[in-house]
Amino acid sequence: MGLLPFSEKDSPTISKAGSGPEPNGLNPVSNASDSPSRRNGRRSLVVLALLGIILMLAALGCDSDAHQSVLSSTPWTLDGANGPVARDQLLLFNVLLWTMVVVFVLVEGALLYAAIRYRRKPGDPLPPQTHGHTPLEIAWTIIPTILILGLGIWSVFVLFKLEPGEAIALAAEQGKEPLHVEAIGHQWWWEFRYENALPDTGECSAPNVVPAGESRDPECELITTANEMRIPVDRPVIMTLKSDDVIHSFWIPKLAGKQDVVPTRDNQMWFLAEDTGMYYGQCAEFCGTAHAQMKFRVHALPEAEYKAWVDGWGKPVDLSTADNPAAAQSGQLVFLGDGQCVTCHTVGSADQVDEVGEGVQHARMETYIAYTEWLQKSPGEQLADVRTGQEPPTAFAAPNLTDLGARTTLGSGLVDLNRETLRQWIRNPDAIKPGNRMSELAAIYQTRPDHRADLTEDQLSDLVEYLMAQK
Numbered sequence: 189m190g191l192l193p194f195s196e197k198d199s200p201t202i203s204k205a206g207s208g209p210e211p212n213g214l215n216p217v218s219n220a221s222d223s224p225s226r227r228n229g230r231r232s233l234v235v236l237a238l239l240g241i242i243l244m245l246a247a248l249g250c251d252s253d254a255h256q257s258v259l260s261s262t263p264w265t266l267d268g269a270n271g272p273v274a275r276d277q278l279l280l281f282n283v284l285l286w287t288m289v290v291v292f293v294l295v296e297g298a299l300l301y302a303a304i305r306y307r308r309k310p311g312d313p314l315p316p317q318t319h320g321h322t323p324l325e326i327a328w329t330i331i332p333t334i335l336i337l338g339l340g341i342w343s344v345f346v347l348f349k350l351e352p353g354e355a356i357a358l359a360a361e362q363g364k365e366p367l368h369v370e371a372i373g374h375q376w377w378w379e380f381r382y383e384n385a386l387p388d389t390g391e392c393s394a395p396n397v398v399p400a401g402e403s404r405d406p407e408c409e410l411i412t413t414a415n416e417m418r419i420p421v422d423r424p425v426i427m428t429l430k431s432d433d434v435i436h437s438f439w440i441p442k443l444a445g446k447q448d449v450v451p452t453r454d455n456q457m458w459f460l461a462e463d464t465g466m467y468y469g470q471c472a473e474f475c476g477t478a479h480a481q482m483k484f485r486v487h488a489l490p491e492a493e494y495k496a497w498v499d500g501w502g503k504p505v506d507l508s509t510a511d512n513p514a515a516a517q518s519g520q521l522v523f524l525g526d527g528q529c530v531t532c533h534t535v536g537s538a539d540q541v542d543e544v545g546e547g548v549q550h551a552r553m554e555t556y557i558a559y560t561e562w563l564q565k566s567p568g569e570q571l572a573d574v575r576t577g578q579e580p581p582t583a584f585a586a587p588n589l590t591d592l593g594a595r596t597t598l599g600s601g602l603v604d605l606n607r608e609t610l611r612q613w614i615r616n617p618d619a620i621k622p623g624n625r626m627s628e629l630a631a632i633y634q635t636r637p638d639h640r641a642d643l644t645e646d647q648l649s650d651l652v653e654y655l656m657a658q659k
């Protein structure tokens with residue numbers, strides 16, 4: 189008996205299988221040509237065919253022009269992809285897919301044809317027995333080998349082209365430098381930190397946080413933003429992907445395939461947008477409660493418009509020119525004081541905040557720097573620190589709101605940004621994004637029994653005016 193999973197006795201016996209009409213009606217050895225089982229067989233074939241047609245129609249209904257689809261409306265074209273990365277990937281996908289469709293149809297077709305055409309009929313003698321057919325066997329070994337080797341080698345070449353080195357080479361051809369952006373996955377939103385927002389800047393190694401008493405290096409266009417990335421068209425963008433907590437996955441279907449975002453490990457990918465416009469992104473790895481709501485947007489702008497955004501970013505906003513200056517000014521006080529928003533959020537650079545918030549903001553930034561540095565340690569060192577109680581306090585991360593007024597969405601791409609939605613968000617973020625970390629952790633949501641913000645209607649309106657003025 190030994191290795192066999194079942195004994196001769198237990199095995200399904202051949203004689204039983206052929207002894208009567210099977211429930212599925214596909215019994216090959218029925219005696220009369222119009223027996224009930226044969227009719228059943230025909231009926232199930234019709235049902236199968238209908239099912240197949242319905243499935244195919246359903247598949248045709250898939251909206252291939254959807255924001256988050258990489259496919260084109262005409263399946264074999266590359267219209268759905270933008271830029272060299274997405275195009276290479278889609279071309280590889282298309283060729284793989286259609287080669288496999290052809291192989292599938294040929295092989296399954298031959299199989300079905302043989303099964304139906306040469307099926308056993310009552311009284312048939314034993315057909316001639318073939319033991320090996322050398323030319324045929326050589327053919328069906330060589331053809332798949334060529335196909336698989338060809339597609340395999342090509343896939344590896346496409347993989348090489350996804351390396352950031354390719355982006356550097358491409359940018360050099362255009363006399364440019366690639367744009368370097370860090371994307372940091374947080375439960376459940378994206379942070380974007382630009383290291384060299386404009387190509388002419390030198391090396392900037394400092395993180396985009398400014399220690400107390402120091403100001404932002406004007407040479408370094410360090411920008412921190414959230415959930416909406418602005419990039420210039422035709423400049424390769426190299427993304428460094430980091431995670432603050434669990435594994436996420438960074439995916440902008442129309443620009444590039446997905447790449448995992450793994451804690452304690454930096455992954456890289458690149459893409460280039462050839463057309464201006466908005467591209468939708470999405471976290472593509474289950475990362476907790478609000479995973480499906482962890483979207484983002486990429487705005488590919490004409491060079492000049494992009495430069496204007498970079499130059500303007502973080503410049504102090506003159507609240508006296510806001511739509512409603514008085515409200516915006518009191519809103520700032522709520523933001524820095526009663527609302528405690530500044531304990532988690534940054535508006536402008538640390539050196540630019542109003543005196544009221546400076547202390548808090550600087551303290552938070554210092555914790556944040558300490559924490560960021562601590563994250564660079566090896567897992568072993570981190571564990572040792574945890575054991576001896578030396579790990580830095582976890583600085584709570586939250587979207588940088590510096591350019592909020594210029595964004596189009598709220599809650600990491602969930603709803604359109606306008607005064608109404610912003611007010612709703614501040615009053616009760618859970619109504620828009622269940623499970624978000626803001627209402628879970630901010631003190632103002634813990635005091636009222638209904639977990640809404642402990643702010644007056646006026647304070648809410650003022651906050652809205654203040655935040656909408658940040659652009």
Ligand code: HEC
Nearest residue numbers: 376377527528529532586587598599600624625626629630
């Ligand atoms: C405990 C830290 C914390 C405090 C305090 C806090 N927030 Fe937040 N806030 C967050 C987090 C985390 C998010 C991201 C939530 C998400 O999208 O999942 C967020 C998101 C936001 C957003 C949406 C940003 C975007 O790009 O989608 C706005 C606007 C905002 N907060 C405003 C405020 C205001 C106004 C206050 C003060 C009344 C405040 N927050 C207090 C942590 C905080």
Ligand SMILES: [Cu+2]
Nearest residue numbers: 436471475482
């Ligand atoms: Cu995620």
